[in-house]
Amino acid sequence: MSRIRRLDEGTINRIAAGEVIERPASVVKELVENAIDAGAGRIDVFIDDAGRRLIAVEDDGIGMSPEELPIAVLRHATSKLVDDDLVRITTLGFRGEALPSIGSIARLSLRSRPQGAAEGFELLVDGDEVGALRPTAMRPGSRVEVRDLFYRTPARLKFLRSDRAETQAIVEVLKRLALAHPDIAFRLVADDRQLLDYEARLAVDGGAQEDRVRAILGQAAFTNMLRVEAARAEVRLLAFAGLPTAARGDGRAQFFMVNRRPVQDRLLKSTLRAAYSDLLFHDRQPVAALFLDVEASALDVNVHPTKAEIRFRAPDDVRGLIIGSLKRALAEHGHRADTALGQDAARLFRPGGLGRGWRGPGPAGPGLMEAALAYQAPLPGTADSHVNGDLAEAGFAPGSAPRQETNPEGEDGARPGTASSADPWPLGAARAQLHENFIVAQTREGLIIVDQHAAHERIVYERLKAGLHAGGVARQALLLPEIVELEGGEQSVLIGRADELAELGLVLEGFGEGAVIVREVPAILGQSSVAALVRDLAHDLEEMGQAVRLKEAIDKVAGTMACHGSVRAGRRLTIEEMNALLRRMETTPFTGQCIHGRPTYISLGLAEIERLFGRRA
Amino acid sequence: MKITIERAALLRSLSHIQNVVERRTTIPILSNVKLEARDENLALTATDLDLTLMANEKADVIDPGVTTVSAHTFFDIVRKFPGEAAITLEQAAGSTEMTVEAGRSVFHLPCLAADEFPAMSLEELDVRFEILPADLARLIDKTRFAISTEETRYYLNGIHMHAAGSGPTGTLRGVATDGHRLSRVEVPLPPGAENMPPIIVPRKTVGEIRKLIETAGDVPVQVAVSSARIQFGCGPDMLVSRLIDGTFPDYERVIPMSNERVASLPAKVFAEAVDRVATISTEKARAVKLAFDTGKITISAVSADAGRAVEELDAEYPDGALEIGFNARYILDMMSQIDGGEVRIEMANAAAPTVVRDPADSGALYVLMPMRV
Numbered sequence: 001m002s003r004i005r006r007l008d009e010g011t012i013n014r015i016a017a018g019e020v021i022e023r024p025a026s027v028v029k030e031l032v033e034n035a036i037d038a039g040a041g042r043i044d045v046f047i048d049d050a051g052r053r054l055i056a057v058e059d060d061g062i063g064m065s066p067e068e069l070p071i072a073v074l075r076h077a078t079s080k081l082v083d084d085d086l087v088r089i090t091t092l093g094f095r096g097e098a099l100p101s102i103g104s105i106a107r108l109s110l111r112s113r114p115q116g117a118a119e120g121f122e123l124l125v126d127g128d129e130v131g132a133l134r135p136t137a138m139r140p141g142s143r144v145e146v147r148d149l150f151y152r153t154p155a156r157l158k159f160l161r162s163d164r165a166e167t168q169a170i171v172e173v174l175k176r177l178a179l180a181h182p183d184i185a186f187r188l189v190a191d192d193r194q195l196l197d198y199e200a201r202l203a204v205d206g207g208a209q210e211d212r213v214r215a216i217l218g219q220a221a222f223t224n225m226l227r228v229e230a231a232r233a234e235v236r237l238l239a240f241a242g243l244p245t246a247a248r249g250d251g252r253a254q255f256f257m258v259n260r261r262p263v264q265d266r267l268l269k270s271t272l273r274a275a276y277s278d279l280l281f282h283d284r285q286p287v288a289a290l291f292l293d294v295e296a297s298a299l300d301v302n303v304h305p306t307k308a309e310i311r312f313r314a315p316d317d318v319r320g321l322i323i324g325s326l327k328r329a330l331a332e333h334g335h336r337a338d339t340a341l342g343q344d345a346a347r348l349f350r351p352g353g354l355g356r357g358w359r360g361p362g363p364a365g366p367g368l369m370e371a372a373l374a375y376q377a378p379l380p381g382t383a384d385s386h387v388n389g390d391l392a393e394a395g396f397a398p399g400s401a402p403r404q405e406t407n408p409e410g411e412d413g414a415r416p417g418t419a420s421s422a423d424p425w426p427l428g429a430a431r432a433q434l435h436e437n438f439i440v441a442q443t444r445e446g447l448i449i450v451d452q453h454a455a456h457e458r459i460v461y462e463r464l465k466a467g468l469h470a471g472g473v474a475r476q477a478l479l480l481p482e483i484v485e486l487e488g489g490e491q492s493v494l495i496g497r498a499d500e501l502a503e504l505g506l507v508l509e510g511f512g513e514g515a516v517i518v519r520e521v522p523a524i525l526g527q528s529s530v531a532a533l534v535r536d537l538a539h540d541l542e543e544m545g546q547a548v549r550l551k552e553a554i555d556k557v558a559g560t561m562a563c564h565g566s567v568r569a570g571r572r573l574t575i576e577e578m579n580a581l582l583r584r585m586e587t588t589p590f591t592g593q594c595i596h597g598r599p600t601y602i603s604l605g606l607a608e609i610e611r612l613f614g615r616r617a
Numbered sequence: 618m619k620i621t622i623e624r625a626a627l628l629r630s631l632s633h634i635q636n637v638v639e640r641r642t643t644i645p646i647l648s649n650v651k652l653e654a655r656d657e658n659l660a661l662t663a664t665d666l667d668l669t670l671m672a673n674e675k676a677d678v679i680d681p682g683v684t685t686v687s688a689h690t691f692f693d694i695v696r697k698f699p700g701e702a703a704i705t706l707e708q709a710a711g712s713t714e715m716t717v718e719a720g721r722s723v724f725h726l727p728c729l730a731a732d733e734f735p736a737m738s739l740e741e742l743d744v745r746f747e748i749l750p751a752d753l754a755r756l757i758d759k760t761r762f763a764i765s766t767e768e769t770r771y772y773l774n775g776i777h778m779h780a781a782g783s784g785p786t787g788t789l790r791g792v793a794t795d796g797h798r799l800s801r802v803e804v805p806l807p808p809g810a811e812n813m814p815p816i817i818v819p820r821k822t823v824g825e826i827r828k829l830i831e832t833a834g835d836v837p838v839q840v841a842v843s844s845a846r847i848q849f850g851c852g853p854d855m856l857v858s859r860l861i862d863g864t865f866p867d868y869e870r871v872i873p874m875s876n877e878r879v880a881s882l883p884a885k886v887f888a889e890a891v892d893r894v895a896t897i898s899t900e901k902a903r904a905v906k907l908a909f910d911t912g913k914i915t916i917s918a919v920s921a922d923a924g925r926a927v928e929e930l931d932a933e934y935p936d937g938a939l940e941i942g943f944n945a946r947y948i949l950d951m952m953s954q955i956d957g958g959e960v961r962i963e964m965a966n967a968a969a970p971t972v973v974r975d976p977a978d979s980g981a982l983y984v985l986m987p988m989r990v
Contacts, residue, residue, distance in 0.1 A: 475989040523902030529769040
């Protein structure tokens with residue numbers, strides 16, 4: 001029979017390490033955060049063997065005095081909580097767990113020289129053994145080295161993934177931190193190869209932020225982003241939102257920064273998704289970087305050991321701000337399609353021998369079909385594929401922001417969202433109709449090809465939707481009111497929003513414990529299952545605070561009607577009809593994509609066309 | 618097995634049979650019709666496991682026997698034979714094919730063994746009565762439009778039938794509702810039906826028995842019921858169906874008994890006007906607004922796209938102005954059941970259930986829930 005006893009310090013640290021340190025990337029995150037909190041202007045990260053053998057983080061921050069060094073490796077020792085105030089946390093770290101946790105599972109070397117001090121000191125920690133202070137020669141700042149990570153917890157070592165995957169995780173962590181701190185220069189060197197190099201931008205304003213976003217996401221993705229700024233009460237938002245046609249298959253290109261802290265928050269993810277609702281095809285994910293500034297006391301970061309999750313004091317404000325401003329921006333630029341589509345198309349037009357497009361005589365229009373396929377594939381030259389490729393093949397060329405060189409337009413520094421706003425008729429004049437479905441129009445900067453069915457579908461849909469929501473939703477009263485049993489707190493969530501739901505056509509009241517009684521439903525939904533709708537809604541309201549499913553259900557009916565009510569492929573249009581369609585596309589929101597999220601048109605710049613004919617390099 | 622049978626007779630049975638057989642099924646034998654020849658009779662049986670139909674036709678049985686063939690293929694072949702053809706069906710002992718022969722056409726159809734065919738349940742059905750085909754047809758016709766198609770409330774996916782009262786004043790009731798509207802119809806209680814349990818007859822069964830009555834003439838329909846199963850004997854045909862296992866809602870509770878604002882108006886004129894005005898409400902909900910005022914009713918519809926429509930009718934209505942919205946489709950469904958020249962609409966307010974009656978038919982009553990527009 002074992003007795004209850006207090007765990008010794010070493011065991012406590014190893015348990016804490018289990019929470020905080022999952023993989024080498026966690027170490028990088030903790031150490032880089034420390035460096036950022038130390039006021040560094042430059043942070044260099046070196047890894048060997050994907051961080052298994054060595055992780056070293058070097059900064060030029062304020063450094064630690066020889067007196068502080070031994071305390072730093074004690075559990076719950078931190079310099080970051082002023083007056084032990086957990087309510088207003090302004091630093092990335094505050095728990096005082098990182099160094100002792102790392103020290104308990106690896107060989108740790110701490111070297112630091114405070115700014116202005118004559119020399120630096122080094123402290124070695126090996127498991128539970130803390131060595132003696134030794135003077136050392138170094139530049140002002142700190143260097144933390146972690147060797148033989150997990151050597152004391154071999155079980156964890158076994159769970160590490162391939163070198164490539166672990167390196168990729170470190171790259172992702174650094175990108176997120178770098179994105180939040182454009183005023184700090186970041187460098188990542190893996191086995192003597194430089195993987196990342198971001199220059200510091202001095203002013204911490206939008207411009208610096210924009211440069212960093214471009215450096216991290218790549219020029220190609222950046223040109224297809226809208227810059228959005230908005231503020232409400234205690235929240236400020238700066239967002240770089242990708243056009244819906246530039247969406248990707250996964251959410252890896254979504255970055256959320258709250259008070260310059262990278263987070264992986266479910267609320268923010270679902271909010272972003274809601275802002276793009278009905279603009280994206282199935283499970284495609286938008287590319288976006290969101291920077292939120294929230295009054296420190298309006299935020300709780302002490303929710304999760306690695307601080308990936310956060311809680312807002314006023315989540316509704318945050319959601320409303322993000323959804324409202326992004327929707328507005330996307331609507332304003334609704335007819336902009338991804339320039340990459342045009343570039344894909346241009347590649348396919350290339351004459352034989354060079355490109356993959358021309359297959360000799362065959363069915364008409366193979367190029368366009370392939371352009372559509374290419375659209376589904378990941379964008380070329382984006383940050384992710386770039387790094388992956390570099391890891392796979394040797395010979396990475398060092399240099400700053402190498403992505404910019406791949407920009408075919410040569411438009412370095414072009415600000416997003418300004419490409420077409422000055423032209424009164426950005427979609428130009430219709431010239432011809434091809435294969436009874438594709439309208440070719442000449443624009444000021446080149447030509448565009450429009451899918452007439454997809455474009456008209458969106459126009460009809462937006463009109464129906466506006467009509468539906470403007471006139472108030474007609475509600476069918478129920479002869480047999482339906483009682484829906486719910487789980488947990490779902491009842492109070494629904495009741496709390498009853499007024500809002502009534503506006504959307506759903507009238508319900510509480511019914512005993514944990515159930516609601518539905519008295520009226522949106523008439524347009526006909527005889528669909530009320531219980532299923534209400535349960536989905538309760539879930540939505542809890543998850544993201546919006547009655548997404550109800551609007552979606554109504555809009556879906558509108559979508560089906562739009563599809564049937566619009567010009568089909570295969571109808572011959574006159575030039576007047578085509579021009580009318582183009583003008584309607586310019587004034588209707590979201591006409592860059594059809595309601596299934598496919599592009600409605602692609603544009604091909606004059607420069608690209610000229611290049612095809614060798615008139616331009 | 619070898620028989621000869623007239624095309625017309627075979628076609629009549631098969632047209633009922635092929636309705637029962639589901640086109641897509643995971644159990645191959647369920648796509649087939651069972652053919653059983655003996656005593657100058659051909660019995661054709663099909664089932665979807667919930668519903669079983671057995672039809673009988675006179676035939677010249679040369680060699681008795683039993684087999685099964687694909688119901689839809691067999692039906693299509695028989696349908697395409699010329700009018701007066703005599704059809705010979707033959708399956709040699711031990712063969713896995715049946716030949717269908719008429720004139721100079723010969724078809725060979727693959728068979729599945731008849732003993733794989735699900736047996737008809739022979740459980741005792743304790744309540745038995747006879748009902749006039751016209752009464753049964755009325756119970757079905759005036760209620761089936763209100764049957765719900767939404768499957769989570771499965772107990773609304775059929776017609777609820779039960780005995781109300783007893784003796785000469787007793788009635789047999791049919792009720793259907795989809796939660797938006799309700800229809801209740803009564804016919805005189807057939808002797809023997811007093812002890813019938815309340816049942817819910819599924820929609821598909823309702824449809825099939827309605828078609829059988831059509832061809833059966835005036836011969837009373839033999840009904841046998843238990844709480845789980847119903848059987849209809851209709852001339853030479855027999856239909857056995859499982860009933861919906863559920864409790865129909867207490868519908869009496871939602872039928873208002875004292876709606877005080879009453880309008881009477883010509884049924885046909887009203888239905889046509891609603892249909893005309895509803896042209897404007899293009900969206901799926903098809904909302905129309907009825908504005909009652911002394912001596913008249915104004916029907917209107919508005920659509921963001923299609924414009925507006927207004928039509929005024931004379932009506933007998935003394936009870937003060939009232940505006941109420943409805944789904945035009947619901948009004949039209951119901952109006953098509955009004956046999957007399959007049960319709961009587963009884964309302965309380967714009968949010969409460971509205972009762973519609975056919976003064977020419979006191980046994981029918983309809984309830985309609987308004988729409989908020």
